[in-house]
Amino acid sequence: MAADKSDLPQGTLDLLILTIVANEPQHGYAIAQRLRQMSREVIQVRQGSLYPALHRLEQRGLLAPAWRPSETGREAKYYRLTRAGRAQLDAERASWRRLTRAIGVVLRSAEGETS
Amino acid sequence: MTWRPFRRRSRDERLDDELRYHVERQCDDYIREGLTPAEARRRVALEFGPTELAKDECRDVRRLRWLATTARDVRLGLRALARDRLFTLSVTLILTIGIGATVAMFSVLNGVILRPLPYSQPHELAVIATHRILQNQFDGTSGANFVDWRQQSRSFGGMSLYRRSSASQVVFAVADAPQRTQEGLVDAHFFGLLGATALVGRTFSAEESARGDRVVVLSEDLWRKEFGGSVDAIGRSLIVAGAWHTIVGVMPRTFQLPTKETRLWRPLSMMPRWPAQLAIRDGDQFEVLGRLRPGTRIGEAQAEMEIIAHRLRAEHDVNRNLDIRVTPLFDHVVGEGLRRGIYLGFAAVLSLLAIAGANAGGLLAARATRRRGELAIRAALGASRARLVRQLMAEHLTLWVAASSAGLAVAAILLQLLEWSGLDGLPRLDNINLDMPAVAIAFLGGLVVVLMCGSVPALTASRADAVDAFRRRDPGDQSRQPLQRWLVTAQIAGATMLAIMAGLLVQSFVRVQHQDPGYPAANLLIARIDRPASPRFFFEARERLAALPGVVAVGGITDFFIRRAGDQQITIEGRTFADTDGRLPKFVMDAVTPGYFKAMDITIVDGRDFDDRDLESGAAPAVIVSRAVAERFWPGGSAIGKRLVGGNSPPVDGRWATVIGVVDDLRREGLDVTPVLASYIPAVLRSMDLTIRVAGDTESLAPAVRRELRALDSSMPVPAVVTAGTRLGQQLGARRFQTQALVVFAGLALVFAAAGLYAALTYQVTLRRREIGIRTALGADRRDIVGLFVRRGAALTLAGTAIGIAGATLTARVVQSLLYETTPFDPRTYLAAVIAVAVASMLAAALPARQASHVDPLIILRDG
Numbered sequence: 001m002a003a004d005k006s007d008l009p010q011g012t013l014d015l016l017i018l019t020i021v022a023n024e025p026q027h028g029y030a031i032a033q034r035l036r037q038m039s040r041e042v043i044q045v046r047q048g049s050l051y052p053a054l055h056r057l058e059q060r061g062l063l064a065p066a067w068r069p070s071e072t073g074r075e076a077k078y079y080r081l082t083r084a085g086r087a088q089l090d091a092e093r094a095s096w097r098r099l100t101r102a103i104g105v106v107l108r109s110a111e112g113e114t115s
Numbered sequence: 116m117t118w119r120p121f122r123r124r125s126r127d128e129r130l131d132d133e134l135r136y137h138v139e140r141q142c143d144d145y146i147r148e149g150l151t152p153a154e155a156r157r158r159v160a161l162e163f164g165p166t167e168l169a170k171d172e173c174r175d176v177r178r179l180r181w182l183a184t185t186a187r188d189v190r191l192g193l194r195a196l197a198r199d200r201l202f203t204l205s206v207t208l209i210l211t212i213g214i215g216a217t218v219a220m221f222s223v224l225n226g227v228i229l230r231p232l233p234y235s236q237p238h239e240l241a242v243i244a245t246h247r248i249l250q251n252q253f254d255g256t257s258g259a260n261f262v263d264w265r266q267q268s269r270s271f272g273g274m275s276l277y278r279r280s281s282a283s284q285v286v287f288a289v290a291d292a293p294q295r296t297q298e299g300l301v302d303a304h305f306f307g308l309l310g311a312t313a314l315v316g317r318t319f320s321a322e323e324s325a326r327g328d329r330v331v332v333l334s335e336d337l338w339r340k341e342f343g344g345s346v347d348a349i350g351r352s353l354i355v356a357g358a359w360h361t362i363v364g365v366m367p368r369t370f371q372l373p374t375k376e377t378r379l380w381r382p383l384s385m386m387p388r389w390p391a392q393l394a395i396r397d398g399d400q401f402e403v404l405g406r407l408r409p410g411t412r413i414g415e416a417q418a419e420m421e422i423i424a425h426r427l428r429a430e431h432d433v434n435r436n437l438d439i440r441v442t443p444l445f446d447h448v449v450g451e452g453l454r455r456g457i458y459l460g461f462a463a464v465l466s467l468l469a470i471a472g473a474n475a476g477g478l479l480a481a482r483a484t485r486r487r488g489e490l491a492i493r494a495a496l497g498a499s500r501a502r503l504v505r506q507l508m509a510e511h512l513t514l515w516v517a518a519s520s521a522g523l524a525v526a527a528i529l530l531q532l533l534e535w536s537g538l539d540g541l542p543r544l545d546n547i548n549l550d551m552p553a554v555a556i557a558f559l560g561g562l563v564v565v566l567m568c569g570s571v572p573a574l575t576a577s578r579a580d581a582v583d584a585f586r587r588r589d590p591g592d593q594s595r596q597p598l599q600r601w602l603v604t605a606q607i608a609g610a611t612m613l614a615i616m617a618g619l620l621v622q623s624f625v626r627v628q629h630q631d632p633g634y635p636a637a638n639l640l641i642a643r644i645d646r647p648a649s650p651r652f653f654f655e656a657r658e659r660l661a662a663l664p665g666v667v668a669v670g671g672i673t674d675f676f677i678r679r680a681g682d683q684q685i686t687i688e689g690r691t692f693a694d695t696d697g698r699l700p701k702f703v704m705d706a707v708t709p710g711y712f713k714a715m716d717i718t719i720v721d722g723r724d725f726d727d728r729d730l731e732s733g734a735a736p737a738v739i740v741s742r743a744v745a746e747r748f749w750p751g752g753s754a755i756g757k758r759l760v761g762g763n764s765p766p767v768d769g770r771w772a773t774v775i776g777v778v779d780d781l782r783r784e785g786l787d788v789t790p791v792l793a794s795y796i797p798a799v800l801r802s803m804d805l806t807i808r809v810a811g812d813t814e815s816l817a818p819a820v821r822r823e824l825r826a827l828d829s830s831m832p833v834p835a836v837v838t839a840g841t842r843l844g845q846q847l848g849a850r851r852f853q854t855q856a857l858v859v860f861a862g863l864a865l866v867f868a869a870a871g872l873y874a875a876l877t878y879q880v881t882l883r884r885r886e887i888g889i890r891t892a893l894g895a896d897r898r899d900i901v902g903l904f905v906r907r908g909a910a911l912t913l914a915g916t917a918i919g920i921a922g923a924t925l926t927a928r929v930v931q932s933l934l935y936e937t938t939p940f941d942p943r944t945y946l947a948a949v950i951a952v953a954v955a956s957m958l959a960a961a962l963p964a965r966q967a968s969h970v971d972p973l974i975i976l977r978d979g
Contacts (some may be wrong), residue, residue, distance in 0.1 A: 048169035
């Protein structure tokens, strides 16, 4: 693991997954690709650990699975955002924004003090 | 995969498909980017991580394969326990002691009280007894009264008559050594009424009983001892009471009626003056056992018997003071005091178990909190909450199995100790063993305790997530720990209660033991002699024994150890007693030899001792009474010269016995019984107990005494020679048992509570190191820091002891009946218990407090 890459805090991975599947249903591989692009290789996700997260979200009823042919023609498991998932996504987005803003304020003021 | 719609693929296969799709797509992409297939695969493997791990985690999410993962969780749990060896050891030890003591006590409760008596439909069996109204005491029943009871009662489907067990000692001989034992002289209905069958052979028939055949049924013990347990014994003969009897059967060891000491049974028709006895109204030769008709309640039977008693009182003058009491056989076998004692012991041991549980719970909770960080990180890495709970539960279940198994072993040891301690006085003691119910209690009880003390921390810990773990870095938040505080308070309260109860029992025990038996029990040997051939035997024996070095005085008495209420009626010249039925309360009347009081070291407080002239046939009848008698009937004056006679009327021949002396009271009847009205007449009986006062080592003289007596008369049963002190100790068996049990329980409870407090405070010190460091850095004195924790310990102790005292006063009534000359509110006992708890608590608090005061202020710099 490169030193400049951060571990994802718990819960953040869920938020990212929900965001990715919000527009259209995706399979695991596509989600992984999107994650990599979105985070511009800054955030390290062991790809294997994506799947437990997917299964957990499915278990909680936030994602609904469906098997159908993928763009290569092979069968793949697609995950679709459920209504509960969308509500959860909205809630988490809002709280994430609040949190980051608050942390930003703290960091800025701390930087102001030290400088 | 065209076949897929026709076959439902398993979840595992689906998972494989999903992950394989990912891996293969990624491989394809890398190959397209120019890597070789091998390189592509290696890179994917690196990025993806072990697929098996991913699969496993997915399965966890699914809560699939619960069982398969449980094995792994147990392994993880074990590993975690092995890492924390001290923790594991203490929790297991605490629970083991709690469970072990509980199981042992339960086995006693089960064996003595819960398990039904080994007779058919035992709840229908009842003892029907004559009760003297004015004296409020039980008595034997006369033959004529029994005949009327049986004819008139409808409540009972059957009644059986047997000879009073206090009068049923008999001598028997198999080879040439005669022995004395307890026999049951029982009528032909006896065995049938109880639904008891012989272990070998048969019981005797109604015909044999009616004909007066000389037949005998042996107990299993006697049969094994004398006949080696051989079936050939049936049909053989042995001498009982001087006549040959044919053995017809053997009763199993569980058959313990009329008494548990009964070793052989003969037909009632063997007793003297049979069947004329059945016509005697004014007598007390018998005891009666009845079987209630199915569906009849004991209260109904009692009511009916009262009506019969009322009728008999009106019809027969000698019955005018007699009532009838119906007691369930069980209550007769297991006395009230013993039952209460066992219940108290069980309640105490349950408190101990609760304390142990609270203690273990506190340790588990502390550990769970300590591991919050670890668990939070695991949760952040994707371990499901269920998974974490399961792993914690696996740890607890491991503790459970370990503690329950070890607890069983401890219980087995405790029961063995109980057996070795030889509590002869306790009924049904041989019925106590570790059986299935005990094993079930060990594991079920253990499970309940482990689940209760384990689930709370498990649930709170599993809720931890990463953010929480960071927030919880603030130590003040954790130090509040309300659960732990409650657990510690509860332990201290329980320990206080147990300490108070143990204190009360110890005080009673000490009082009983220091109760002067009226004679020095040390240095006293008791030797039983039984119908020696020569009428001069006593005098010869006295001479020979007195010649033995170390023997100080020799005397004799009818029966030294027998426990009985007074049963001798006495008439005093010129006195009537309106407060009774015209007769005096019954006396104990003993025939004693000259020298008896000297051997017993009983002071003659007035008048003189007997001498050999009082034994001569022409001598004027003399009697010595106890101080209790003199004070009751001749208060303020001298009893010497007053005249009385045994029996309920003045002597027809005018031969009153003159009181020639007054002696000190003694409590020969057992230590915790108040002195009885005692009178002594001079006599040398053919069967009696020799009392031998010795100087120096009593124990070593016993064989010499036995040898001398055998040498005098070899036809006599081998004399049993025991020290009086040993026997007195055995009489205290039940009391000693419950006292010891409670003291041990209370001691353990105290240790547990102190350990619990210690653990809780130590834990707090660890949590608050930072805070302590800051305080020290800001100039707090070491004493302030010590005070901080000592105060906290003191607050918990105060709350706990207050609750404990309240609990003790609430249960005082239950304990009261077990105490002897001790009030259940005895302030000194309470004070002593509280001091003991306080000292233990303060010691437990001082160590962590000291530890806290040594926290280095630099810690803030180091740990941030």
